[in-house]
Amino acid sequence: MKTLLIKDCMILTMVEGEKPFLGDIWIVDGRIAKIGPSLEEEADRVILAKNRVAMPGLINTHNHASMSLLRAFSDDLKLMDWLDKKMLPAEARMTREDVYWGTTLGIAEMIASGTTAFADMYVHMDAVAQAVLDSGIRASLTRGMVFLEDDGERRMAEALDLIDNWTGAGDGRITTMLGPHAPYTCPPKPLQGVIELAHKRQIPLHIHLAETIEEGEKIRARYNQTPTEYLHELGMFHDTHVLLAHAVHLNESDVALLRGMRGGVAHNPVSNLKLGCGIAPVRELIEAGVTVGMGTDGAGSATTLDMFAEIKAATWMQKLKHGDPTVLPAESALRMATIESAKLLAIDHEVGTLEVGKRADLILIDLDKPHLQPVHDILALLAYSATGADVDTTIVNGEILMHQRQFQTLQWEEIKREATTRASRLVEGL
Ligand SMILES: N[C@@H](CCSC[C@H]1O[C@@H](n2cnc3c(=O)[nH]cnc32)[C@H](O)[C@@H]1O)C(=O)O
Numbered sequence: 001m002k003t004l005l006i007k008d009c010m011i012l013t014m015v016e017g018e019k020p021f022l023g024d025i026w027i028v029d030g031r032i033a034k035i036g037p038s039l040e041e042e043a044d045r046v047i048l049a050k051n052r053v054a055m056p057g058l059i060n061t062h063n064h065a066s067m068s069l070l071r072a073f074s075d076d077l078k079l080m081d082w083l084d085k086k087m088l089p090a091e092a093r094m095t096r097e098d099v100y101w102g103t104t105l106g107i108a109e110m111i112a113s114g115t116t117a118f119a120d121m122y123v124h125m126d127a128v129a130q131a132v133l134d135s136g137i138r139a140s141l142t143r144g145m146v147f148l149e150d151d152g153e154r155r156m157a158e159a160l161d162l163i164d165n166w167t168g169a170g171d172g173r174i175t176t177m178l179g180p181h182a183p184y185t186c187p188p189k190p191l192q193g194v195i196e197l198a199h200k201r202q203i204p205l206h207i208h209l210a211e212t213i214e215e216g217e218k219i220r221a222r223y224n225q226t227p228t229e230y231l232h233e234l235g236m237f238h239d240t241h242v243l244l245a246h247a248v249h250l251n252e253s254d255v256a257l258l259r260g261m262r263g264g265v266a267h268n269p270v271s272n273l274k275l276g277c278g279i280a281p282v283r284e285l286i287e288a289g290v291t292v293g294m295g296t297d298g299a300g301s302a303t304t305l306d307m308f309a310e311i312k313a314a315t316w317m318q319k320l321k322h323g324d325p326t327v328l329p330a331e332s333a334l335r336m337a338t339i340e341s342a343k344l345l346a347i348d349h350e351v352g353t354l355e356v357g358k359r360a361d362l363i364l365i366d367l368d369k370p371h372l373q374p375v376h377d378i379l380a381l382l383a384y385s386a387t388g389a390d391v392d393t394t395i396v397n398g399e400i401l402m403h404q405r406q407f408q409t410l411q412w413e414e415i416k417r418e419a420t421t422r423a424s425r426l427v428e429g430l
């Protein structure tokens with residue numbers, strides 16, 4: 001039996017209706033065994049957490065972690081130019097080892113900013129899975145599939161290899177999805193094949209949707225439909241859990257088509273702002289009963305994987321869009337980044353709130369800082385003032401991945417060295 005006791009922290013469980021309270025958390029074999037005031041249980045290790053808030057780890061529902069190697073290499077471009085002229089040529093040079101180190105760099109940033117689980121869509125996914133395994137973080141992994149050339153079968157085979165070989169690995173830390181990349185890169189025939197397979201084997205789907213106006217125009221010209229109608233007509237929303245990344249350009253009837261869907265939308269506000277994409281109809285989606293979680297997208301576009309930046313951007317954008325500061329209050333934004341995101345990854349029975357029986361995926365945030373005092377309202381402080389740099393400790397499955405801002409499972413100097421040399425090779429001459 002392995003035990004960990006966290007003492008004297010302000011606990012924010014994110015369970016609906018529960019207020020923050022002072023107390024302790026006892027973790028046994030990776031799960032929360034007790035939460036409450038003055039616990040006296042024996043433990044192999046005790047963390048004294050005075051002036052710290054304990055909350056569920058943040059869950060990043062849309063990422064391409066390996067693209068951290070391409071951070072700040074190409075910015076201030078339109079999405080399609082950025083993708084076609086910069087990212088795809090650099091990605092064409094990426095080896096399996098590059099993906100391992102790029103993902104590890106991304107994971108290091110996530111652990112350091114309080115993210116305990118992420119969804120990733122990329123290539124060389126066995127290298128991504130290995131990086132997840134080695135670092136101790138939790139992830140939902142997807143082999144992104146573009147079906148514009150005639151080697152779709154190889155892509156499908158790789159996607160299924162990932163699912164067959166890695167689902168459940170790392171004591172259940174790794175889950176998997178099928179990932180057709182986007183409506184504009186997946187024609188009807190192969191996309192329908194993926195959807196049918198997902199139905200048959202009950203595998204969740206992860207896809208980009210309606211990120212830009214240009215995407216809408218392309219799909220209109222090809223199929224005389226909106227991107228959402230295109231997916232809907234192919235049967236994507238019938239009975240499969242679907243993770244939709246972005247969903248910025250949805251009209252009223254698109255939102256209605258998503259009503260009752262399984263899964264939901266990964267909102268990526270910083271990426272959407274930076275690429276000038278637009279403001280997703282978050283309020284309308286939530287009103288239609290669609291689950292909305294949060295993600296960053298890859299650091300190649302977003303530049304940062306700090307989920308606290310997403311929390312702020314999400315609430316600011318909705319307030320601005322509706323001209324109403326009461327829209328998406330602090331607590332709702334924090335829920336989107338925790339339990340709602342857990343629902344999108346279909347892991348909400350295990351993580352997303354601090355509750356007895358759940359896996360111990362949690363973070364400690366240091367409040368002993370000028371920008372986090374005085375403590376009138378912890379939810380408002382966390383949503384509107386905290387940043388990833390305020391995270392002191394990150395725990396996944398009961399294992400400490402960062403403590404007092406020191407990595408416990410990762411070797412930072414090695415990551416930095418590998419990332420720097422590999423990144424400069426990838427972009428040379430581009
Ligand atoms: N190129 C792969 C598909 C990889 S999936 C992940 C892809 O998503 C791309 N990507 C990253 N961010 C975005 C975004 O915001 N919108 C659309 N695609 C993106 C990324 O560059 C990467 O190529 C194939 O041959 O099948």
Ligand SMILES: [Zn+2]
Pocket residue numbers: 062063064208245297298
């Ligand atoms: Zn993306």
